[in-house]
Amino acid sequence: MDSQEQSLIQSFMRRSRELIDLKSVLEILTWDQETMMPSRAGPFRARQFSALSALYHQKLTSPDLGETLERLSTEELGLWPQAAVREMRREHEKAVKLPEELVRELAETTSLAYGAWVEARQKSDFASFSPWLEKVLKLKQEEARCLQFSDSLYEALLDHYEPGMTVGRLDELFAVIRPKLTSLLQQILSASKQPDRDLLKGKFPAAQQEAFGRDVLTAMGFQWDAGRLDRSPHPFCSGLSPLDVRITTRYSEEDFCSSLFGMIHEGGHALYEQGLDPEHYGSLACDGISLGIHESQSRLWENQIARSRAFWDHWFPRLLQTFPGQLDHVSLEDFVHAINRVEASLIRVEADEVSYGLHVILRYELEKQMVEGDLKVQDLEEAWNTSMKEYLEVVPSNSAEGVLQDVHWSMGGFGYFPTYLLGNLYGAQIFHQVGEELPDLEESIAAGNLIPLREWLGQQIHGKGKTVGAEELIEQISGKPLNSDYFLDYLKNKFTPLYGLS
Numbered sequence: 001m002d003s004q005e006q007s008l009i010q011s012f013m014r015r016s017r018e019l020i021d022l023k024s025v026l027e028i029l030t031w032d033q034e035t036m037m038p039s040r041a042g043p044f045r046a047r048q049f050s051a052l053s054a055l056y057h058q059k060l061t062s063p064d065l066g067e068t069l070e071r072l073s074t075e076e077l078g079l080w081p082q083a084a085v086r087e088m089r090r091e092h093e094k095a096v097k098l099p100e101e102l103v104r105e106l107a108e109t110t111s112l113a114y115g116a117w118v119e120a121r122q123k124s125d126f127a128s129f130s131p132w133l134e135k136v137l138k139l140k141q142e143e144a145r146c147l148q149f150s151d152s153l154y155e156a157l158l159d160h161y162e163p164g165m166t167v168g169r170l171d172e173l174f175a176v177i178r179p180k181l182t183s184l185l186q187q188i189l190s191a192s193k194q195p196d197r198d199l200l201k202g203k204f205p206a207a208q209q210e211a212f213g214r215d216v217l218t219a220m221g222f223q224w225d226a227g228r229l230d231r232s233p234h235p236f237c238s239g240l241s242p243l244d245v246r247i248t249t250r251y252s253e254e255d256f257c258s259s260l261f262g263m264i265h266e267g268g269h270a271l272y273e274q275g276l277d278p279e280h281y282g283s284l285a286c287d288g289i290s291l292g293i294h295e296s297q298s299r300l301w302e303n304q305i306a307r308s309r310a311f312w313d314h315w316f317p318r319l320l321q322t323f324p325g326q327l328d329h330v331s332l333e334d335f336v337h338a339i340n341r342v343e344a345s346l347i348r349v350e351a352d353e354v355s356y357g358l359h360v361i362l363r364y365e366l367e368k369q370m371v372e373g374d375l376k377v378q379d380l381e382e383a384w385n386t387s388m389k390e391y392l393e394v395v396p397s398n399s400a401e402g403v404l405q406d407v408h409w410s411m412g413g414f415g416y417f418p419t420y421l422l423g424n425l426y427g428a429q430i431f432h433q434v435g436e437e438l439p440d441l442e443e444s445i446a447a448g449n450l451i452p453l454r455e456w457l458g459q460q461i462h463g464k465g466k467t468v469g470a471e472e473l474i475e476q477i478s479g480k481p482l483n484s485d486y487f488l489d490y491l492k493n494k495f496t497p498l499y500g501l502s
Contacts, residue, residue, distance in 0.1 A: 005075055012068050015059070016088060017282030022056045024240045031246055033114065034232045046111035053107035060095045083285035083467045090163075091284065097146045106139045110412040117410035118233055124400035126381050133409055134377045137370055140414050144371060154371040157415035161291040162422060164469055167368070170418050173425070174361050177484050181357050182391070184491060188342045188354060193500035195337040202326035206251040206259075212322045213249070213263040216315065220267050220301065221454035223274050234407040235262040235349065237298075239273030239288075241281050256323070257339060258350055264306045268298035271454060275462025289461075290470040291416065295423020296430055297457065303353050304431045304490075305445065305453070309336050314448035340498055344392040346401045354491060357424060358391045363406070363417040371414055426474060428487035430461070433478045 026049065033045055059065070069089045077085065113132040120129035140157060147156040152167045159165070214229065232248035239245050247266035251259045272288055280286040288294040305311055309332075312319075316332050327335070342352045348359040366383060369375035375383055384403040389395050396402030408416050434441060434456060444452050460477055474482050495501065 008068065008072060008075075009077075009081060012072060012085070012088075013282060015062075015065055015068070016084060016284065019056065019059055019088075020282050020284070022052065022059070024244075026052055026056065027238050027240050031238045031240075033111070034234070034236065035230045035248060039115070039118075042112060042115040046108040049111045050104045050108040054100055054104045057095055057098070057100055057103045060092055066092055066096070079467050080280055080283065080285055080465070083465065084280075084283035087284035087287075087466055094147055098143060099146075102139065102142060102146070106136075106143065106412060109135050109139060110410065113410040113412075114407070117404065117407060121233070121400050121404045124398040124404065126399040126403055129404065129410070130377055130380075133380075136409065136412050137377060137414070140412055141371060141373070152372070154368045154415065157371060158418065159415075161415050161419050162470065163290060164471065165290075165292070165418075165422070170364070170422075173484055174364070174418075174421070177357055177421070177488070178361055178391075180488055181354060181491075184495065185342065185344065185354050185358070185392075187501055188495060188499050189344065191499040191501060193498075195341045196334065197341075199330055199334060199338045200257065200327070201254065202323065204253055204256040204323055204326060206253055208322050209251055209253075209256050209259050212256075212319065213260050215318070216260070216306075217263060217267045217270075219448060219450050220264070220271060221451055222267055222270055226274055227270055229263065235266050237266045237269035237273065239270070239276075242274055242276045242278045242286070243281075245270045245273040261302050261306060261339075262349065265298045265302040268301035269294060271301070271457070272297045272462050275458040276465055277463055280465060283465075285466045287466050289464075289466055289468065289473060291419035292422030292426055293461065293470050293473065295420055296426035297423075297461070299420075299423045300427040300431055300457075304427070305450070307336075307340050307353075308442075308445065310442045310446040312336055312339075313446040337498055340495070342495065342499070344394045346388070346394055346396055347405055349405075353424075354495065355392060357421050360417055360421040362387045362391050364421075367409070367414050367417060425482060425484050425487045426470070428490045429474055429478050429480075429483065430457075431490070432486050 029045065029048060029052070033042075037045060065088075069085060069092055072081075072085045073089060109132075113129075113136050116129050116132040120126065141153065144153045144156040147159075149156060149159075150166070155167050158167065158170075210229070217229070218224070226243045227245040227247065230246065230248045231250060233250065235247075235249045237245065237247045247263065247270050249259045249262040249266065272294055276286050276288075312332060312335065316335060320327055330338075340352070342354045345351045345355055348356065348363075351359050362384075366375060366380065366387065369383075370377065370380070381399065381403045385395050388402070408414075434453065438444075438452055438456060441453060444450075461473065464473070468476065471482055474480075
């Protein structure tokens with residue numbers, strides 16, 4: 001690399017670091033809004049989002065940056081610089097298609113809509129949130145029209161979360177998965193061998209739930225000097241940098257499972273963020289490959305690990321000590337069955353592994369219809385309840401346990417939901433390969449040693465950043481393209497003995 005090329009790279013990286021720093025400031029404002037911010041501060045926070053989003057957009061769409069990217073795209077670069085240029089060029093080319101005024105309005109409107117969603121959810125009042133959702137949807141449709149590159153308007157928004165994925169591919173995958181999930185769910189619900197629904201009832205103080213969850217996160221490899229745990233209405237993970245990763249959960253003193261599995265789920269995301277190479281911070285290549293791959297990590301830790309018998313061989317005695325007298329009547333076998341209880345549930349984030357995919361497909365279909373103009377916001381709640389009846393044979397009794405349960409649409413996250421089910425598919429295929437390469441994994445988990453898995457995931461996935469694409473990564477790891485059979489086989493092999501299925 002000659003001196004001129006080296007100078008160009010250095011100039012590009014300075015610009016890139018500045019953009020990443022601005023983006024992390026926006027992230028921390030979002031984290032604060034969902035955890036610490038006083039409720040009356042909403043309008044001021046919306047203006048801050050608007051101003052900083054516009055500044056980020058101005059810098060990202062700079063003609064000078066475009067020229068630099070054009071010049072660097074013809075150079076022979078190393079793996080990481082090449083990925084950094086590719087990812088920045090992708091973001092730059094999308095950003096120049098978006099008017100600054102739209103960027104400002106989206107940032108301000110979604111910030112205000114989030115506050116409206118929190119209040120509406122507390123009151124279970126969809127009618128009060130509906131006008132805000134209409135505003136957000138209209139702006140996202142406008143954004144999608146600016147970015148549209150195929151016949152599908154929705155695909156332009158999906159591309160932000162899962163680059164390279166298409167609506168056709170999703171429809172094909174989900175058409176195979178949905179009937180098989182429905183069939184397995186019906187078999188399980190009609191099985192004679194069922195867990196005791198009241199087995200895990202008790203009084204579980206939030207402080208003790210948090211202490212136990214922190215111990216589990218520590219064992220997973222979560223680095224507390226580079227992260228923190230807080231509360232929020234909807235659990236999430238914010239990766240501000242590999243050295244500043246923040247997760248949240250929520251607590252119910254009648255149900256410790258909600259917070260515990262929420263912490264483990266978000267902890268899986270956090271390990272991904274902390275596993276990114278700090279040396280490459282300031283580059284868009286130092287990021288998760290896609291939300292589907294990100295979700296594969298959280299679902300793998302939550303389900304394949306934390307709901308396994310091996311995991312609780314180690315942790316069940318400690319759980320009994322944490323909540324003395326609450327679970328003394330419960331055997332380990334019955335406990336494992338209970339935490340893997342399958343039911344036609346209302347709430348996605350608390351859904352079991354079998355019904356969860358149906359929750360995601362429902363949301364994907366509804367948001368796709370909204371973006372494409374085939375479903376009006378005023379008809380959303382009725383469509384939601386109808387689909388819940390069709391997919392899961394349950395109907396919400398109010399808006400909070402129905403159409404208002406998820407935060408995503410208030411924040412403009414159209415195109416996000418399908419990545420949750422993709423995460424299950426990626427995760428099952430990855431975990432199958434983990435079993436091939438770490439034959440002693442189950443014994444290690446039963447002994448409380450989760451670090452071998454953490455290190456394998458770090459080497460095979462986290463440390464690679466965005467130097468590879470999602471499906472390319474899956475082929476690198478497993479030697480095969482993405483295949484839903486791994487996930488479906490995993491469910492069948494797990495739940496057949498638990499429920500005594502034939």
